[in-house]
Amino acid sequence: MSELDPTAIARLADTIRLRALRMVAPHGFGYLGQALSSAEIFATLYGCHYRPERDDIVISPGHYIISAFAAAPELELLDERELSSYGFDDSQLEAIGTERSPSVDLTGGSLGMGLSGAVGFALANRLLGRHQARVFALLSDGELEEGQVWEAAMFAAHNRLSSLTVLLDANDSQVDGPVSSITTLEPIAAKWEAFGWFARDVDGHDVSAIDGALSQALEAPQPGVVICRTSTRQGLSVLPAEADGHFITLSPELTAAAAAELEARLA
Amino acid sequence: MHSAPYATVLKPYGRALLALAREREEILCLSGDLTRQTEIDLFASELPQRFIHAGMAEANMLSMAGALARRGFQPFVHTFGVFATRRPLDQIVNSVAYPNLPVRIVGFMPGVSSPGGPSHQAIEDVALMRAIPNMTVVDLADATQISTALPVIAELPGPVYLRLKRGEIPVIFEDGHEFTLNRAELLIDGGDVALVANGMMLAAALAAAATLTAAGVSAAVLNVPVIKPLDSATIAALAGRVRAIVTAENHTIVGGLGSAVAETLAEAGIGCRLARIGLRDTFAQGARTAPPLFRRYGLRSQDIVDAAWSLSGRSGESPRVPETDVTEGEYAPV
Structure with a gap:
């Protein structure tokens, strides 16, 4: 684990946003909202905790692969130049994660399966005696509607898979609108605690808060979850209020204004 | 070949899996809460460190098995055929078959061999599994072939659905009867x-x-x-x-x-x-x-x-x- 430099990690989050914007821009639409909401989560994880040679990383909702790709150059998992192929035909960098997606251990487009995969990795590490290995799983709040997530949560707690940590992007966004308008997930932390997990609920755009909760979760004797409260519009004040968090449409003018905003902050 | 009435044996699959697992350390045994009924109580008592009780949670069991297979293990997943194929179909497709992983899905109690009604009768499991790319589908008739088929199945790099009768298993073939994956x-x-x-x-x-x-x-x-x-x-x-x-x-x-x-x-x-x-x-x-x-x-x-x-x-x-x-x-x- 690296010492947290909040300024540097916040800058990395904006770098992830800018890369994601450039990945989506040629198509005029895409999963930018997911990158905006999860930028601080990925920056903290990739900047301070995740070690690819030792750990496993699971991106459960394949739509979030944009964030993993945008963060990957930090750990030399991808060449930054490759990002420009994102979403194009025959590119390995498909817009919804598949078996071909580089730089992660597991992802997929059928939601709610990733935690089970992460549980499998944690179990494999235990069987193989790899006691230093960590398993990180990025989940979205919408996925909590899938029953399989709770099957996996019960299994992980019963089997005391303490090497497993979930980062939950609670951005209150799913295809049909705000998650909270469709299914009441609250109280999210209490649900995980009731299932036997260590849970912390934090501002998902505050890198120090994420880092602190993540560090505690890693030390806990049971599996841990950090619930990160986020917004799909975070970091881009130029986005109109009606922008669809799940699948944003970007005009050339909006793209230029967004890039200018991020570049100015990173200058 | 023997002729009817056939002698029967109990737990030929459970014994064959245990024998194979003694030789192949990568074999894991997963149970979906039908341990005795799927003959793997033998495995659970002799190799408990490689026995994983997934509980009555088939979706998690199949996706977890896929991840274990990615790390070099060969998971054998056990429950009744209905529960092995209907409920976790999406997990079989996305977590096992699409990545072409060596997970063995063993579904017991085929067709109308069950006293239960449609909830327990696997009448379309073969159709479901056959439609999935990369999947090998096997339906065995007797105890001899169960023991000869298992080592052959374990060599396959991709997923297998194995359909097995529950309970008393007839002995139709003589000892040493061969099993091949490519010849009827x-x-x-x-x-x-x-x-x-x-x-x-x-x-x-x-x-x-x-x-x-x-x-x-x-x-x-x-x-x-x-x-x-x-x-x-x-x-x-x-x-x-x-x-x-x-x-x-x-x-x-x-x-x-x-x-x-x-x-x-x-x-x-x-x-x-x-x-x-x-x-x-x-x-x-x-x-x-x-x-x-x-x-x-x-x-x-x-x-x-x-x-x-x-x-x-x-x-x-x-x-x-x-x-x-x-x-x-x-x-x-x-």
């Missing part, structure tokens, strides 16, 4: 009709063939334990030299062995008459034991004889399959 087995040759069967219907096909041949209709019996990939060449060659084919499966006639054979005949341009014995696109009711269901839904040896008799152009009443006296611990088809 012509057990009996004959020139008039060919009976193409697998799993629990193999014994019925053998009984039907004896009755037909004694009545002057020369009947071949082809055992097709591997439904996918199908040995189409053997089926086409056989179809080219008989007047009719009767398929027999303990499964719906939609999408299983009968469909696979029909596809083979059509694509080979063979104009051979075909009858499919199996559940005729219907759910079945429950019953205390399986034989009444085999009678009610047309899965008897006699039903195979009647179909073959009719298709081979014989007039008059079909010959009767004699009743086989069965004492306790023996097995004869209905």
Whole structure:
């Protein structure tokens, strides 16, 4: 684990946003909202905790692969130049994660399966005696509607898979609108605690808060979850209020204004 | 080959898996809360460190098995066929089959062999599994072949669905009977009709063939334990030299062995008459034991004889399959 430099990690989050914007821009639409909401989560994880040679990383909702790709150059998992192929035909960098997606251990487009995969990795590490290995799983709040997530949560707690940590992007966004308008997930932390997990609920755009909760979760004797409260519009004040968090449409003018905003902050 | 009534044995699969696991350390045994019923209590007590109880949570079990396979393990996943295929279908597709991982999905209690109703009767599991790319689908008929098939299955780099009878397992084949993944087995040759069967219907096909041949209709019996990939060449060659084919499966006639054979005949341009014995696109009711269901839904040896008799152009009443006296611990088809 690296010492947290909040300024540097916040800058990395904006770098992830800018890369994601450039990945989506040629198509005029895409999963930018997911990158905006999860930028601080990925920056903290990739900047301070995740070690690819030792750990496993699971991106459960394949739509979030944009964030993993945008963060990957930090750990030399991808060449930054490759990002420009994102979403194009025959590119390995498909817009919804598949078996071909580089730089992660597991992802997929059928939601709610990733935690089970992460549980499998944690179990494999235990069987193989790899006691230093960590398993990180990025989940979205919408996925909590899938029953399989709770099957996996019960299994992980019963089997005391303490090497497993979930980062939950609670951005209150799913295809049909705000998650909270469709299914009441609250109280999210209490649900995980009731299932036997260590849970912390934090501002998902505050890198120090994420880092602190993540560090505690890693030390806990049971599996841990950090619930990160986020917004799909975070970091881009130029986005109109009606922008669809799940699948944003970007005009050339909006793209230029967004890039200018991020570049100015990173200058 | 032995003849009916067949001797039966208990837990041939459980013993075969344990023997294989002693040699292959990468084998893991996963249970979906039917440990004794799927014969893996033997594994649980002898190799507890490699036994994983997933609980009654099939979706998690299958996705977890996929991840374990990614890390070099060979998970054998156990529950009843209904629960192994219906509930976790998306997980089988995305977590196991698409990444082409060596997960072995073992589904017990096929077709109408269960006293439970439709919730417990795996009547479309073969159709579901056969439709998934990368999946190998195997339906075994006897205890000997279970023990010879398991080491062969363990060599496959991709996923397998293995369909097994629960409880007393007949011994049809002699010791040392070979199992291959790429060849259907012509057990009996004959020139008039060919009976193409697998799993629990193999014994019925053998009984039907004896009755037909004694009545002057020369009947071949082809055992097709591997439904996918199908040995189409053997089926086409056989179809080219008989007047009719009767398929027999303990499964719906939609999408299983009968469909696979029909596809083979059509694509080979063979104009051979075909009858499919199996559940005729219907759910079945429950019953205390399986034989009444085999009678009610047309899965008897006699039903195979009647179909073959009719298709081979014989007039008059079909010959009767004699009743086989069965004492306790023996097995004869209905």
